[in-house]
Amino acid sequence: MADPIVRIQNLKKAFGDNVVLKDIDMDVQKGEVVVILGPSGSGKSTMLRCINRLEEPTGGHIWFEDIEITSPKTNINEIRERIGMVFQSFNLFPHLTAKDNVMLAQRRVLKRSKDEAERIAEEQLRKVGLGDRIDYFPAQLSGGQQQRVAIARALAMDPHVMLFDEVTSALDPELVRGVLDVMKQLAAGGMTMLVVTHEMGFAREVATRAVFMEGGVIVEQGTPQEVFDHPKSERTQDFLGHIR
Amino acid sequence: MRTMRRSRGLQRLGALLCLMAVVALVVPLAALGIGAAGTTMTIDQTTGGLETRFTYETATAPGETVLGIDFAFPEGTDTAKATADAVTLVGLQRSNVTVETQAKGTSVKVIFSPSVEPSSTLRVVLHDVLTTYAGGKQTVSGTYTTQTGTHKLPPMTFTQGAPTVSQRIGFWLNRQPLVKTWNSVPILNAFFNPQLIAISIPILFWGWLLSIALIGVAYPVAIPIGLATAFLKMSKLAPVRWIASAYINVIRGTPLFLQIYIAFFGLPLVGIRLPDFPLGVIVLAVNSGAYLAEIFRAGIQSINKGQFEAASSLGMTYAQAMAYVIIPQTVRRVLPTMTSEFILLFKDTALLSAVGIFELMMNAKNSAANTGNVTAYTVAAVYYLMITIPLINWVGKLEQRLALSEGASGSPGTKTRKSGALEGMARMAAPVTADAGTPDDTDGR
Numbered sequence: 001m002a003d004p005i006v007r008i009q010n011l012k013k014a015f016g017d018n019v020v021l022k023d024i025d026m027d028v029q030k031g032e033v034v035v036i037l038g039p040s041g042s043g044k045s046t047m048l049r050c051i052n053r054l055e056e057p058t059g060g061h062i063w064f065e066d067i068e069i070t071s072p073k074t075n076i077n078e079i080r081e082r083i084g085m086v087f088q089s090f091n092l093f094p095h096l097t098a099k100d101n102v103m104l105a106q107r108r109v110l111k112r113s114k115d116e117a118e119r120i121a122e123e124q125l126r127k128v129g130l131g132d133r134i135d136y137f138p139a140q141l142s143g144g145q146q147q148r149v150a151i152a153r154a155l156a157m158d159p160h161v162m163l164f165d166e167v168t169s170a171l172d173p174e175l176v177r178g179v180l181d182v183m184k185q186l187a188a189g190g191m192t193m194l195v196v197t198h199e200m201g202f203a204r205e206v207a208t209r210a211v212f213m214e215g216g217v218i219v220e221q222g223t224p225q226e227v228f229d230h231p232k233s234e235r236t237q238d239f240l241g242h243i244r
Numbered sequence: 245m246r247t248m249r250r251s252r253g254l255q256r257l258g259a260l261l262c263l264m265a266v267v268a269l270v271v272p273l274a275a276l277g278i279g280a281a282g283t284t285m286t287i288d289q290t291t292g293g294l295e296t297r298f299t300y301e302t303a304t305a306p307g308e309t310v311l312g313i314d315f316a317f318p319e320g321t322d323t324a325k326a327t328a329d330a331v332t333l334v335g336l337q338r339s340n341v342t343v344e345t346q347a348k349g350t351s352v353k354v355i356f357s358p359s360v361e362p363s364s365t366l367r368v369v370l371h372d373v374l375t376t377y378a379g380g381k382q383t384v385s386g387t388y389t390t391q392t393g394t395h396k397l398p399p400m401t402f403t404q405g406a407p408t409v410s411q412r413i414g415f416w417l418n419r420q421p422l423v424k425t426w427n428s429v430p431i432l433n434a435f436f437n438p439q440l441i442a443i444s445i446p447i448l449f450w451g452w453l454l455s456i457a458l459i460g461v462a463y464p465v466a467i468p469i470g471l472a473t474a475f476l477k478m479s480k481l482a483p484v485r486w487i488a489s490a491y492i493n494v495i496r497g498t499p500l501f502l503q504i505y506i507a508f509f510g511l512p513l514v515g516i517r518l519p520d521f522p523l524g525v526i527v528l529a530v531n532s533g534a535y536l537a538e539i540f541r542a543g544i545q546s547i548n549k550g551q552f553e554a555a556s557s558l559g560m561t562y563a564q565a566m567a568y569v570i571i572p573q574t575v576r577r578v579l580p581t582m583t584s585e586f587i588l589l590f591k592d593t594a595l596l597s598a599v600g601i602f603e604l605m606m607n608a609k610n611s612a613a614n615t616g617n618v619t620a621y622t623v624a625a626v627y628y629l630m631i632t633i634p635l636i637n638w639v640g641k642l643e644q645r646l647a648l649s650e651g652a653s654g655s656p657g658t659k660t661r662k663s664g665a666l667e668g669m670a671r672m673a674a675p676v677t678a679d680a681g682t683p684d685d686t687d688g689r
Contacts, residue, residue: 091554
């Protein structure tokens with residue numbers, strides 16, 4: 001097996017006395033789609049946010065493409081260029097149009113020319129089905145459209161890994177589908193993805209691996225069929241029972 | 245023969261003495277004859293275009309009885325309302341003379357009854373001669389009539405200043421019956437005296453320009469001070485935060501008036517001497533910088549944390565995230581509060597009048613002191629309002645637009661309340677939470 005694209009070892013994170021991540025070990029191979037499940041407060045999002053150091057781990061190590069991102073010597077901004085992230089609350093820049101949202105980091109971080117950034121922005125927005133909305137401001141778009149702009153914004157940086165943090169949780173049910181479709185396409189294209197979600201259908205259909213977390217530890221992991229249909233741990237069974 | 249010579253010598257001596265005596269007599273009586281040397285003409289106004297009192301002093305020559313004098317004033321003079329009285333002095337005998345006045349165009353003819361006797365001193369006072377607007381040296385000529393006929397009056401000169409346009413309007417207004425009625429109402433006269441309005445407008449205009457210049461330099465200087473201080477206040481290093489807090493609290497916690505006094509009277513004591521204008525600008529900028537720092541800090545902290553995270557997740561540095569994501573949103577959000585601060589600072593330029601800067605308030609104060617009437621303050625108020633009212637309206641529109649644009653992505657009600665709270669917070673330096681403040685435009689200074 002090749003070297004994992006993301007390697008997490010003994011990851012610990014505490015907010016003061018509140019220990020959120022106890023001791024996480026996980027390797028993600030290139031091309032994998034890992035779905036992370038678990039009740040709220042189980043540390044799923046925190047783990048995801050540690051991978052691009054939006055949260056500073058309190059212990060352990062994380063490597064991304066053989067660079068230890070938890071080392072103080074690492075320039076985290078360079079790593080973040082290659083790790084795309086999509087948030088539950090979209091976090092589009094409200095003062096910029098959809099196209100400018102997608103162009104900004106290309107121009108300022110990757111130093112792409114205006115023409116190139118514009119071309120890529122339009123292409124990415126077309127891919128997420130918003131070719132006719134490129135000059136709209138976020139406030140003029142629906143939640144689902146905003147979230148797709150956010151995905152396009154991340155993809156325009158040519159990331160090697162995409163992190164999705166409950167990206168459909170804030171959406172009205174009828175808007176969820178459009179976003180999931182984009183993610184399915186992305187998975188089909190071979191993108192390495194770590195997805196925190198409650199969408200079981202999506203997990204079952206797209207994931208190459210399901211990870212169940214609770215209380216800051218990984219309780220169980222395996223193929224979606226193994227975890228969903230034959231959960232070994234009682235807590236996983238309990239959680240899945242509640243979801244259904 | 246010798247005697248004769250001697251007597252001739254005596255005669256010559258006598259003639260010389262006589263001549264000396266005559267000269268001695270004539271010199272103090274130089275004003276013998278109307279308009280002769282020693283005649284004077286004085287006026288009681290220094291500006292043209294006003295009802296002026298002319299005092300003409302002369303003397304009649306021996307054997308010269310004067311029946312009347314016809315004064316010819318310069319072109320533009322209006323003598324229609326002129327009246328005259330006269331006094332004569334013969335020896336020590338002083339007597340009033342009845343005077344008949346005949347006004348015609350630019351001339352006034354005065355006829356004495358009884359006629360002025362020879363060798364008397366004569367003083368004629370002409371009241372309410374409306375002088376010409378022209379400035380400089382003016383000549384009064386004319387004729388006088390004696391028992392022997394009419395003679396040319398030697399020309400006399402007086403000097404006056406030309407009134408400004410606004411003074412002319414003021415003088416003109418002063419003569420209108422409607423204005424007189426208006427001014428007979430004490431409150432109208434005290435606050436809205438038409439003549440003083442006309443006169444104050446140009447005088448205060450220059451003060452207004454200076455006030456605008458003060459704020460026009462001070463406010464753009466205050467913005468970077470405020471922005472820098474806001475970042476210092478959010479620094480990770482505690483001592484840096486303390487310095488920023490100390491500056492903000494001292495400035496916000498003391499009156500601007502006091503700060504002006506310290507700068508203008510305190511700094512020279514320690515050898516720091518600056519001209520008034522730059523020093524005034526510095527005090528205003530340093531003062532406003534502290535308020536803007538709190539406005540900016542509250543504005544930056546009101547931007548959702550997710551914005552910074554999204555920028556970071558795209559690989560942007562702290563500086564890039566601030567410059568391209570946080571600050572542009574902050575500016576939009578704090579623009580109404582910044583404008584309110586501008587309005588406050590503009591009004592506060594008036595405090596600089598206390599240290600002798602001739603801005604709008606100082607000019608108004610001088611005019612009011614000179615005229616004993618507060619109309620100049622009313623005019624000053626209008627000058628201030630000419631700047632502040634449009635800005636106040638603009639702030640209102642900005643806030644509406646902001647509420648609309650932010651409300652589009654969420655419930656308009658809550659967002660409007662939040663932006664209002666932000667403004668209140670900035671002014672009160674309350675903890676940054678959405679519900680901590682209420683919209684508050686009142687000045688805390």
